[in-house]
Amino acid sequence: MAERVKTLRLILGDQLNHQHSWFKEEQENICYVFMEMRQETDYVMHHIQKVIGFFSAMREFAEHLKERHHEVIYLKINDKKNKQTLPENLKQLISEYEIEKLEYQLPDEYRLDVQLKDFCSDLNINTEAYDTEHFLTSREDLTNFYKGKKEMTMEYFYRDMRKKYDVLMVNSKDPEGGKWNFDKSNRKKWNGTPEIPHERGFRKDVSTLLQEVEKAGIKTFGNLDAEKFNWPTSREDSLSVLNYFSKNLLIHFGDFQDALHTEQAYLFHSRLSFALNTKMLHPKEVIDSVIGYWRENKDEIDISQVEGFVRQILGWREYMRGIYWKEMPGYGRSNKLDNQNKLPEFYWSANTKMNCLKHSIQQSLDNAYAHHIQRLMITGNYALLTQSHPDEVDAWYLGIYIDAIEWVEITNTRGMSQFADGGIVATKPYVSSGSYINKMSNYCKGCEYDVKKKTGEHSCPFNSLYWNFLDDKREFFKDNRRMGMMLNMLDKKSEDELFRIKERANAIIQNPENF
Template identity: 55%
Template sequence: MSKTLRLILGDQLNTQHSWFSKKDDDTCYVLMEVMQEQEYLLHHHVQKILAFFAAMRNFAHQLKQAGHKVIYIKLDDKDNQQHFDKNINLLIKEHQITRFEYQLPDEYRLDEQLKAFCNKLKIDWGVADTEHFLTARNDIRDFFGNRKSYLMESFYRHMRNKLGILMDGDGPLNGKWNFDHDNRKRYDGKVPLKQPLIFSHDVTELKTMIDKMGVRYFGRVEAGNLGWPLSRKEALELLTYFCEELLPNFGTYEDAMLQDHISLFHSRMSFAQNVKMVSPAEIVDAVLKAWNKNKTTISLAQVEGYIRQIIGWREFMRGVYWAKMPEYAEKNFFNHKNQLPKWYWDGETKMNCLNKCINQSLDNAWAHHIQRLMVIGNFALLIGADPDEVDQWYLGIYIDAIQWVEITNTRGMSQFADGGIIGSKPYVASAAYINKMSDYCKHCHYDYKKKHGEKACPYNSLYWNFFDRNRKQLENNPRISMMYRMLEKFNKQELEATLKQAEQYLADLDKL
């Protein structure tokens, strides 16, 4: 009699997978908490570790309740070998397994590890798709062919056509592919803010366990209470809450930032989605249903802005990852080598925007895309931070960060370390942008209007320093040629004072 062992990774918590469509006494599922996954990175956010473990344990419980055979290996189990390969080998021997199966991992390192492991097995083995994404791994590579850069907009339009979403025949509904002109406004108080839906999970015992095991981490978890969805049921509750309460204003304010509200109208679905509790198809379907039901309160612009993130950006980033790894992880277009300031780890900086965004990340393991890109990532790029360290920081701190989505966003979109594969220009900005999109500057130690002098905002001098020092790489880029024309028009003394201010700040970043 054949006995099959199926591995489920911590980001494969998909109860809708065809694996679970029928019960089989000769098939056993295994989930495992292993130090291997705690130690490949310097350290993860404590909430990220706790959320993954708690969600995995809940998933295993749900499988058992549904009648499936499940082995769950806890981090502190005495027989835990703390490594996928070693635990699987032990289980194969103990349970006389004759076939091993796994779902395609979404991280390159695990994909390589499991392929190498299986090639050494003396029993049958097989691989299944995760049945989650809207595209296959190689779709992006096939779509763009040998082009040096990939344009997300053309891929997004392709996806709209392919899936028949917001289409009118062969063209976009209402004649527009993109509603960015209507969206991405500063929060103006015209509509009331909604509090995010926060769950309540006591993870005190889990926290005690990871401390006992010596797991390295950073960040904070208040009183052992975890607010993230840990089951499909909760993920669907969060999706419903977004569609009913937040979607009507999502697009309008999707780029806005407030120091006293962490998420404005964002869904905060990314963790649930990235561990596959809920699929992108389900999310898109829910958003479209909410819009069709409430077109008087939900505009097409809100819906398009959100769907673009799901079927466009998310699938695009995954496709770039599989098209360009492993070389992508080594790219450093500007040859940046500087270390991140120490306050990236504790939030203790006098720059209010960074203080608020980093502390929010430390407190919640989450920040929205503009906080990540245009405040935290922007500063890292302006100071010439080593993209290796930037990747490690982002991969560690955010609850939704899995390498396939993290590295393409940070090394590509945020740091331009890929030289333009993903973005056609570096995403840098001075204090003017941050002031335009937030209320951070009015509460800051620094003056957002000043380029140099006492309390001059560091973003301003660092912004011009960035363009000045990277002239050779960037001056022929048509999307930023205007910046070099502006540099040429600078008064000589003003430019010298601005660049001198930048050098002073760069020399003592920890004190900013």
């Protein structure tokens, strides 16, 4: 530690941006601080791989800074000096090192933003907040973009971003390939071909860190092979995953991005979300790298593959962050459908006879990962159809996935998946019967339940739950034009059929552990 440290700079666990301008400046009398805290491990129960992933990435970034002769204070989870909360640790460091100025990068979680603002307002030293230099929009850009508009349709925001950053554009107005969106090409079922290359794996030994986490008494869930940790925890790792995706997976990414399969956890997905959400990679560098590879290999790779990927990052990711800052803090309490049920215990054990849920949850417990359709149309669909409280659903999604940080998790869960926001993100709820799951996967094959049956002992639970949900929420959706066709179909069911559907659905909702 330098004798005189005048400025203390805080780096949070999702601010591991090697390219931030902070590190390019004259560094005299500046010290960086990282903290592993119970405050962050305990606000929900997290997957063990998530805790290990964040701590590993933080430690590697701290070492990276030390190697470049930056002053670093690193509070590990079991350090005696660690007070386990942000305010208490900062207060102690400011006093101990006679800090004259505290600087921090704007947090991406509302709770941390408020915590730091409140803390700084009580300090008698100078403080300054900086941009993280990561996102392609500011907190306010989306709010300004939709000002005066009735609906916040993502497609128009996405097109504006394409133009703004000149991504896949022929000129200032026209998209490459003649279309803005190739989503209709991105809905194929995978039946064993084409062959899926193995994911870019790492097999790191994190046994020592696991012992530290266990010694700290942190309560976690999920599974971990401590000698084969499989996530990128450095910028070098992250770039390796990015390059592997372009060379091996991009060619079929768009085709099968909505597919589901019992034997494939990753299919052609990139596994870049953790690297992006911790800021080890910048979204524009990811987009540029993937498009660059596609341009060199246009003879082999169709534009629909690359556009589907770009839409997720340039469109959806920035859009969800904009919604978050526009709607918080009220968004975190929204429950427009007034759903009140508990999430079934099998979400933490995968102990269910429903094949689709068993595979999706077991995969999540094993890998701290599921792709967007597993999250939306399997675990999210079931949670909504059983009318689970969005607080319960939020806590599970935020805890189980390694890439889950509140700004991206809550908007996808409470908005897209659970319709708890009443239609801010999605114009209709993303619910389906078993037929969609059967169309996009092999999950129904070998399942105890018959996807073609709506009622009876061996009928697929999704079928009765779907029609029951529409009936229970009929009043809420009666004026939603996108729900009209399904409500008309509901109206055509006889009293007897509807009675049997609701009887079956209520048996599932009341005793989910039996199914």
